[in-house]
Amino acid sequence: xxxxxxxxxxxxxxxxxxxxxxxxxxxxxxxxxxxxxxxxxxxxxxxxxxxxxxxxxxxxxxxxxxxxxxxxxxxxxxxxxxxxxxxxxxxxxxxxxxxxxxxxxxxxxxxxxxxxxxxxxxxxxxxxxxxxxxxxxxxxxxxxxxxxxxxxxxxxxxxxxxxxxxxxxxxxxxxxxxxxxxxxxxxxxxxxxxxxxxxxxxxxxxxxxxxxxxxxxxxxxxxxxxxxxxxxxxxxxxxxxxxxxxxxxxxxxxxxxxxxxxxxxxxxxxxxxxxxxxxxxxxxxxxxxxxxxxxxxxxxxxxxxxxxxxxxxxxxxxxxxxxxxxxxxxxxxxxxxxxxxxxxxxxxxxxxxxxxxxxxxxxxxxxxxxxxxxxxxxxxxxxxxxxxxxxxxxxxxxxxxxxxxxxxxxxxxxxxxxxxxxxxxxxx
Amino acid sequence: xxxxxxxxxxxxxxxxxxxxxxxxxxxxxxxxxxxxxxxxxxxxxxxxxxxxxxxxxxxxxxxxxxxxxxxxxxxxxxxxxxxxxxxxxxxxxxxxxxxxxxxxxxxxxxxxxxxxxxxxxxxxxxxxxxxxxxxxxxxxxxxxxxxxxxxxxxxxxxxxxxxxxxxxxxxxxxxxxxxxxxxxxxxxxxxxxxxxxxxxxxxxxxxxxxxxxxxxxxxxxxxxxxxxxxxxxxxxxxxxxxxxxxxxxxxxxxxxxxxxxxxxxxxxxxxxxxxxxxxxxxxxxxxxxxxxxxxxxxxxxxxxxxxxxxxxxxxxxxxxxxxxxxxxxxxxxxxxxxxxxxxxxxxxxxxxxxxxxxxxxxxxxxxxxxxxxxxxxxxxxxxxxxxxxxxxxxxxxxxxxxxxxxxxxxxxxxxxxxxxxxxxxxxx
Numbered sequence: 001x002x003x004x005x006x007x008x009x010x011x012x013x014x015x016x017x018x019x020x021x022x023x024x025x026x027x028x029x030x031x032x033x034x035x036x037x038x039x040x041x042x043x044x045x046x047x048x049x050x051x052x053x054x055x056x057x058x059x060x061x062x063x064x065x066x067x068x069x070x071x072x073x074x075x076x077x078x079x080x081x082x083x084x085x086x087x088x089x090x091x092x093x094x095x096x097x098x099x100x101x102x103x104x105x106x107x108x109x110x111x112x113x114x115x116x117x118x119x120x121x122x123x124x125x126x127x128x129x130x131x132x133x134x135x136x137x138x139x140x141x142x143x144x145x146x147x148x149x150x151x152x153x154x155x156x157x158x159x160x161x162x163x164x165x166x167x168x169x170x171x172x173x174x175x176x177x178x179x180x181x182x183x184x185x186x187x188x189x190x191x192x193x194x195x196x197x198x199x200x201x202x203x204x205x206x207x208x209x210x211x212x213x214x215x216x217x218x219x220x221x222x223x224x225x226x227x228x229x230x231x232x233x234x235x236x237x238x239x240x241x242x243x244x245x246x247x248x249x250x251x252x253x254x255x256x257x258x259x260x261x262x263x264x265x266x267x268x269x270x271x272x273x274x275x276x277x278x279x280x281x282x283x284x285x286x287x288x289x290x291x292x293x294x295x296x297x298x299x300x301x302x303x304x305x306x307x308x309x310x311x312x313x314x315x316x317x318x319x320x321x322x323x324x325x326x327x328x329x330x331x332x333x334x335x336x337x338x339x340x341x342x343x344x345x346x347x348x349x350x351x352x353x354x355x356x357x358x359x360x361x362x363x364x365x366x367x368x369x370x371x372x373x374x375x376x377x378x379x380x381x382x383x384x385x386x387x388x389x390x391x392x393x394x395x396x397x398x399x400x401x402x403x404x405x406x407x408x409x410x411x412x413x414x415x416x417x418x419x420x421x422x423x424x425x426x427x428x
Numbered sequence: 429x430x431x432x433x434x435x436x437x438x439x440x441x442x443x444x445x446x447x448x449x450x451x452x453x454x455x456x457x458x459x460x461x462x463x464x465x466x467x468x469x470x471x472x473x474x475x476x477x478x479x480x481x482x483x484x485x486x487x488x489x490x491x492x493x494x495x496x497x498x499x500x501x502x503x504x505x506x507x508x509x510x511x512x513x514x515x516x517x518x519x520x521x522x523x524x525x526x527x528x529x530x531x532x533x534x535x536x537x538x539x540x541x542x543x544x545x546x547x548x549x550x551x552x553x554x555x556x557x558x559x560x561x562x563x564x565x566x567x568x569x570x571x572x573x574x575x576x577x578x579x580x581x582x583x584x585x586x587x588x589x590x591x592x593x594x595x596x597x598x599x600x601x602x603x604x605x606x607x608x609x610x611x612x613x614x615x616x617x618x619x620x621x622x623x624x625x626x627x628x629x630x631x632x633x634x635x636x637x638x639x640x641x642x643x644x645x646x647x648x649x650x651x652x653x654x655x656x657x658x659x660x661x662x663x664x665x666x667x668x669x670x671x672x673x674x675x676x677x678x679x680x681x682x683x684x685x686x687x688x689x690x691x692x693x694x695x696x697x698x699x700x701x702x703x704x705x706x707x708x709x710x711x712x713x714x715x716x717x718x719x720x721x722x723x724x725x726x727x728x729x730x731x732x733x734x735x736x737x738x739x740x741x742x743x744x745x746x747x748x749x750x751x752x753x754x755x756x757x758x759x760x761x762x763x764x765x766x767x768x769x770x771x772x773x774x775x776x777x778x779x780x781x782x783x784x785x786x787x788x789x790x791x792x793x794x795x796x797x798x799x800x801x802x803x804x805x806x807x808x809x810x811x812x813x814x815x816x817x818x819x820x821x822x823x824x825x826x827x828x829x830x831x832x833x834x835x836x837x838x839x840x841x842x843x844x845x846x847x848x849x850x851x852x853x854x855x856x
Contacts, residue, residue, distance in 0.1 A: 018520035021717075022725075030511065076464070082454045121572050147722075291450030
């Protein structure tokens with residue numbers, strides 16, 4: 001699509017001139033998206049795509065109730081939290097009731113990166129340490145501090161000397177029985193190593209679906225041993241729910257499935273169905289200690305419009321029963337994909353929870369096959385189905401549709417994947 | 429207003445329970461704002477306030493064209509920049525034409541903090557250093573990295589060892605002739621000091637109105653000597669236009685007034701008239717070097733809706749002639765305030781540029797009088813006019829209304845200030 005003659009090629013050239021090298025596009029042939037509705041996106045030629053990728057539009061693209069809440073509030077008032085406002089209080093109340101009682105305070109930001117960044121600032125203040133533990137291909141965001149503990153950004157972004165990246169669980173290659181203990185033991189070793197270097201560990205950040213580590217959902221509860229290690233070492237557990245939260249896993253929060261009791265929880269993307277909202281939820285004794293000393297004011301975090309949008313998203317999740325739908329359709333989708341796996345050994349494993357699904361694409365020896373995964377992503381795109389890859393070898397198909405996905409949509413996805421697999425075999 | 433019986437008191441108590449200690453309210457008696465239109469805010473009792481403070485609602489509260497752009501785009505599509513989209517390209521093009529030709533690339537974020545944070549990441553990558561210079565009471569944002577070079581956050585947020593806070597110009601107490609040279613000499617000393625400590629200086633961040641240093645607009649061009657020092661030392665100049673940008677000073681950008689040629693420019697708040705958008709504009713050789721190596725993807729930075737809102741704001745600024753209005757009404761407002769100053773010596777200086785005005789409130793000996801400034805802020809609030817304070821001693825009245833402010837509004841503000849001053853004298 002580098003054809004400068006076509007409108008899309010022309011747009012791509014204009015894009016390069018103003019946005020430059022930081023900006024990358026999905027797919028060998030990028031898609032010019034012009035409209036979204038529920039689980040569908042349309043391109044400039046009117047072609048419809050089944051969106052099985054975009055978790056941000058969590059309750060569906062352009063959801064009427066969310067758009068109305070946005071438009072109505074924006075027409076009346078959009079201001080910050082230094083004035084008393086009912087909207088942000090009501091939103092915080094609505095949000096907090098979805099958490100265990102111990103997590104009783106909210107700080108609102110505009111992005112998930114900002115949420116993880118303030119969680120780190122808070123962890124440093126309340127523990128007096130600055131050491132951070134993460135998984136080996138973690139992604140927690142793009143601020144300077146958070147990028148330093150996001151190894152998935154690659155070698156160009158150096159991890160800080162205060163960061164320890166612990167080998168992530170590999171639920172395909174490690175035994176289900178031993179994986180939780182192995183991971184916990186490695187975390188304990190990393191804590192000891194930080195201390196041996198004179199660094200006090202402040203927090204471990206865990207994406208509760210380990211999305212960028214390849215969607216390592218594993219067996220419910222397998223992250224419990226890590227929590228025990230952290231608790232006994234006095235290291236805070238930050239559950240990063242930017243990917244897993246808001247019903248994605250068939251639970252409201254990913255940490256619930258593992259029976260975790262995090263000290264802090266960070267929120268992002270799907271919180272506003274695309275409207276920029278993020279947040280930090282935590283125990284009041286931690287949150288208030290930070291609040292009293294360092295304070296925290298995010299000019300448009302928790303603004304009147306964001307609060308109205310956030311409330312609408314929670315209302316829609318509840319009324320449309322999207323947490324249960326995520327669980328049920330996710331189970332059905334995995335059953336269809338496992339059926340396909342029985343005929344297609346390049347699918348090494350079908351895993352996930354709710355509507356967060358990972359397909360481990362492997363070669364004949366069970367090794368990660370990122371090239372084939374890339375072909376499948378582009379093959380699905382040409383069949384009108386949008387997914388992408390993840391994991392340290394980019395060989396895991398990441399399937400993460402809006403939570404309104406139905407069994408019929410799951411069938412379309414599974415059928416298109418089977419076709420893409422067959423075509424890819426013919427080519428290779 | 430801690431009366432638990434009243435609706436506002438009840439709301440404040442509920443607020444404390446869910447938002448906790450990080451959240452502060454303006455004014456001795458906080459205002460429950462329920463509606464905004466143009467330069468006015470209304471409280472829950474229907475009382476109208478003249479907003480002379482909120483620069484974020486830069487083109488006026490709830491501006492119809494901006495709200496329509498938001499609502500219309502949100503109803504059609506809200507997605508990210510990994511798909512090809514005309515909206516973000518058109519917005520970036522509209523934005524870039526407002527800058528000198530050398531500043532030809534845009535990276536979009538969701539907040540001004542994120543913009544300064546990515547500017548710092550970029551400066552580190554392209555210079556190989558990590559040293560930062562700022563003014564002594566600078567505010568550049570709340571991410572971990574940026575908070576470390578925002579001394580105005582107070583002693584609870586420790587400046588990083590790689591940060592040098594240079595004594596800010598004090599345009600009331602320093603001579604107009606020598607101030608630029610004195611400031612430049614101090615910056616040169618700070619650069620030497622960083623080097624003496626083995627640190628390579630990467631960038632100096634300058635808010636081009638020095639807002640948190642007390643609105644030190646000074647004489648046009650007085651920041652030129654600093655730029656010469658930075659250029660000869662190979663230190664990047666980051667013009668932080670989060671406060672000064674988008675017509676606030678009667679120029680589109682604050683750096684224009686000083687004849688500066690910044691390497692990077694950071695944008696925030698007024699960019700979306702309250703919708704969370706921020707951005708970084710810079711020279712392509714810097715921007716692309718960072719983009720090629722570290723990359724940068726901000727999930728909802730430059731999303732379709734933010735781009736539509738950003739375009740609408742630029743359109744309104746242009747069509748309503750708000751840059752010129754800011755210049756003209758700002759000049760008139762300062763003339764009214766200088767007239768008042770001639771009768772009220774507690775106003776030590778009336779300064780500013782365009783609709784960013786600072787009033788230095790002093791005691792009989794010309795010393796900063798933060799207590800009196802606080803009384804005046806609350807006195808104005810009770811007269812239905814909203815302002816606040818700034819500066820290291822919180823003694824500078826910060827006047828920063830929407831750019832649609834008129835001469836009639838300026839009269840209301842000046843008259844209310846005179847009344848508040850008279851009342852304050854009676855009390856003291």
